[in-house]
Amino acid sequence: MVPHKLYELTLEMCGIIDDPEMPKAGKHRELEPAQIKKSELxxxxxxxxxxxxxxxxxxPDKSRLYSLASGAPNDPEVEADVxxxxxxxxxxKEQFIQERFISKRKDFFDRLKKRTLKTMDYCSKRVKLTSAQGKEQSNLGFQLLVKSQIMEMxxxxxxxxxYPLSPVPHALGSPDGYFAKTNKATILHQLQQDRDEDVLYPNDxxxxxxxxxxxxMMSNLPPTFGGICMQLLDQMVAKHHFVFSTDCYQPDSIKAQERLRRxxxxxxxxxxxxxxxxxxFKSFLGNELNKKQLCDLLLRVWGSNEAASWIEKSMKAVVCVDGRSxxxxxxxxxxxxxxxxxxxxNQEETDSRIVLYLHQAVKWGFKSSxxxxxxxxxxxxxxxxxSRISFQAAWCRLDGH
Structure with a gap:
């Protein structure tokens, strides 16, 4: 049952569905179509x-305390205090009662000692400047302002x-050093509204x-990593023509810093x-070195003779590990x-290498992907x-199936 219908029946059961302030409609404002749409939004x-x-x-790590807003783990000192x-x-409280009511060693109105427990706000980055440093910064800003006016333009x-005067553009991040993140999934929901439920594509x-x-997305995992690799291969050879692409893990990259923040x-x-x-296994995947080892092992297992009978089922089998295919x-x-x-x-993520695979598919003679x-x-x-890829048809499945 939709929420507004449930709300209407509740008012009717209580005998208060009629609204004397609205003689025309005769019902509560919350039951009007415009108000229902506004409430739903x-x-x-x-x-x-x-x-x-x-x-x-x-x-990824159940032993750490994370901030729900930023997704960043807190310092051990903050974890302990929180x-x-x-x-x-x-x-x-027990100390207060004992000292001021029972033993009366202290007067009831004596000052209380302030607790110095660290909170999650302690993790926010702050920069403290002395008065001299602040004056230097302001003088530097004034000098730049003067020089900007004596230029030819x-x-x-x-x-x-x-425009906002901040260390980084607001489109990239906040002044405290956190990356700007947007909920891109809302775009996908809008695009999927008009799509057909069943999308068929050629077997070739x-x-x-x-x-x-x-x-x-894997479930019912085998007990060993070799079994996991073979389970993945079994899923891929059922497609006959496939490219299985994994991410690269480069130290000190922007993506590595984002993973570290998580x-x-x-x-x-x-x-x-x-x-x-x-x-x-989900926690295992929270470490990029673990995923790199898994990708390297996957290439070894798929390239071993034990996987020959599976590879024979596939007409085109390509695996991409560490930037090489x-x-x-x-x-x-x-x-x-x-x-x-x-x-x-040398692109880190599969995201930006997909187009490279599609162009190569055209050279291989595939008409669709x-x-x-x-x-x-x-x-x-x-x-x-x-518009730059000469395919007769192309599909992009983002529903995980």
Whole structure:
């Protein structure tokens, strides 16, 4: 039952559905179509805001305390103080009662000692300047302002003051150093409103899989990492023609800094295919070094002779690891691995390499291609490059199926 109908029946049951202040309509304003639409938009805004926060039940490291707003882990000192705040308050209350009511060692009106517990606000970045430093900064700003007016083309101060004066543009981040993040999924919801529920594509299409997204969507995992790799291969060979692409992990990159801000889980060591996976596989994927080891192992397992019978089922099998792409073929029970040099790329994420794969698919003779990913970024990139790729048809599946 829709909410406004439930609300209407509740008012009717209580005998207060008639509104004397509205003799024309005779009902509460909340039941008018315009008010119903306004209320629904307000509810959707609240849902969108909640979805934009970090899900506390899906944090990569359960041993850390995260901020729901920023998704960043807190300092250990802050964690300790936040978690013991209630106990510290109760202890202070018992001390107050003991000293001022029971033993009366202190007067009731004596000053209370202020607690110095750190809160999450302590993690916000602040810069303190002395009076001399502040004066130096203001003098520097004044000198730049004077020099800007004696140039051949002086800066228009009226135009300048229309823009925010901050360390970084607001489109990139906030003055406290956090990246600006937008809920791009809302764009996808709007685009999917007019799509057909069942989208069919040719069986001979090239199937391009966002590998890292598939890692997170896997269920009923085998007990070993080698079993996980074979389970992934079993899913891919069913498509006959596929490109399985994983992300690169470059130290000190912008993406690496963003992953660091989200928090990192404990590092594991994968010795080989028989290494047992951890119980919390989602937490395992929260460390980029863990994912890099998994991608390297995946290439080893798929290129081994044990995978020959699976590779034979596929007509075109390509796996992309660490920016390099390899063509896998099976002959007489052996797997041959040859690098595809045209697909070498130093782009970190699969997002920006999808178009490279599509152009190569055209050279391979494919007339259509399917991109499977839950990432809205890939859809936006494909929409931009759609007119530049000579395909008769193209599909981008972002529903995870």
């Amino acid at each position: 307000a509810v959707q805004s609240v849902i969108s805001a909640i979805n934009g926060f970090t899900n506390p039940w899906r944090t 978690l013991r705040a209630e106990a510290a308050g109760r202890a202070a 002086p800066i228009n101060l009226e135009e300048l003051m229309r 299409a090239l199937f391009i899989q966002d590998g890292n997204a598939l890692f997170h 928090g990192s889980s404990e590092k594991h060591i994968i010795d080989g295919p028989n290494t047992r996976r951890p119980y919390d 390899y063509d896998l073929t099976s002959t007489n029970g052996k797997v041959q691995t040859s690098e595809i040099y045209e697909l070498r790329s 399917v991109v499977r990913t839950p990432d809205t970024d890939i859809l936006m990139i494909l929409l931009y490059h759609a």
